[in-house]
Amino acid sequence: MNPLPITEADLHAFVDGLLPESRRAEIETYLAERPQEAQRLQAYRQDKQAIKALYGAVLDEAVPDTLLHAARAPRTRAAARHAGARLPRWSLERVAAGFALVFFGAGAGWVGRGAWQTAEMLAQSSRGPAVIVNAAAGSLPRQAAIAHVVYSPDVRRPVEIGADQEDQLVAWLSKRLGAKIRPPKLGALGYELIGGRLLPGSSGPVAQFMYHDTTGQRLTLYVTNEQASNQDTGFRFAQEGPVNVFYWIDGKFGYALSAGIDKGELARIATAVYAQLQPS
Numbered sequence: 235m236n237p238l239p240i241t242e243a244d245l246h247a248f249v250d251g252l253l254p255e256s257r258r259a260e261i262e263t264y265l266a267e268r269p270q271e272a273q274r275l276q277a278y279r280q281d282k283q284a285i286k287a288l289y290g291a292v293l294d295e296a297v298p299d300t301l302l303h304a305a306r307a308p309r310t311r312a313a314a315r316h317a318g319a320r321l322p323r324w325s326l327e328r329v330a331a332g333f334a335l336v337f338f339g340a341g342a343g344w345v346g347r348g349a350w351q352t353a354e355m356l357a358q359s360s361r362g363p364a365v366i367v368n369a370a371a372g373s374l375p376r377q378a379a380i381a382h383v384v385y386s387p388d389v390r391r392p393v394e395i396g397a398d399q400e401d402q403l404v405a406w407l408s409k410r411l412g413a414k415i416r417p418p419k420l421g422a423l424g425y426e427l428i429g430g431r432l433l434p435g436s437s438g439p440v441a442q443f444m445y446h447d448t449t450g451q452r453l454t455l456y457v458t459n460e461q462a463s464n465q466d467t468g469f470r471f472a473q474e475g476p477v478n479v480f481y482w483i484d485g486k487f488g489y490a491l492s493a494g495i496d497k498g499e500l501a502r503i504a505t506a507v508y509a510q511l512q513p514s
Contacts, residue, residue, distance in 0.1 A: 240264050245271070249278050273389050280387040373436070375481045378456035378490030379474035381433055381442055386452040393429030393444050403430050407441040411459050413487070417443040418455070418510040423503050425453060435460050453493035453500070455507060459486050469508065471497065480504035484511070 240261065247253050248261045265272040385392055395403040400417070408415045410432055417427050425445040433440040441457040469482045474492075478500050481490035489511065491504045 245275060246278070249275055249282065277387045277389045374456075374458065374483075374488045374490050375470075375472035375479040375492075376474055377435070377440075377458075378454070378481065378492045379472075379477040379479055381440075381456055382454045382477055382492035383475075385431065385442065386444065386454055392452070394431040396429040397427040399429075400427065407432060407457075410439045411441055411457070413459065415441055415457055418507045420445055420503060420506065423506055424448065425503065428452070451493070451495060453491060453495070453503065456488075456490040456492065458488045460488065469504075471501075482508065 238260075244253070244257070244261060248258060253261065265275065395406065397403075404414075404416050407430060417430065420426070424447045426447075428444040428446055430441060430443040433442055435458050437460055438458075440460075443455040443457070444452060445454070446452045469480070472479045472481065476494050477492050478495065478497050479490050479492045480500060481488065483489075489507070491500065491507055493500050493503075
């Protein structure tokens, strides 16, 4: 009997741990013979773990009463006849919960944890306890952290244009953001540019530059021109799940440096990035 073909759905089910033992063994054999596919699935697994760490807590939050009420609202007789038997209450609540997850993830946002210290102060005190305050850190560090956990684990195509075409990358991103945008040089700190990509922001395009060191550790610089109304120009720190973020506002531009590395090390790099982005 010929074995069943391995489909993309099988591979995703394998990552999610949803396959029966016999089918899982077949997938493991398939991946052992295809190291690039195994590497791709490992990247998917890392994405899943990072996003779960970043937003898993929302699954335990209570569904807002307004959404539950909307889900339980009586339907018209015509709608009831068309849909057949009324859905059980547990099903409606699951719909409401799913809607709440999407709504709050995309619109309302989560509260960031900010440290009201400069990068240099944080670097000097990195071995001590962080001074964390419960305040809304705004959307900039959260959006930067999400972009980081989505793209930094990507093995095949982490960027749209590579560092070998840096001039083309700079021209493209500068044109889209309406100002000259050039990636900082971080070689002296052990990080080399991989490349960059264009991302959608709240009301316009966003640039993301990605770097890596010799161990494969990656960090990303997120640049947006949507901060014209933000007068809070201080250098700030936020922790979004497993991702540490230093961010600051300069005119209409917002910058956020993200990585899953030690806060003191990231502060050292952020200080260098900030210095390079200042007008000479």
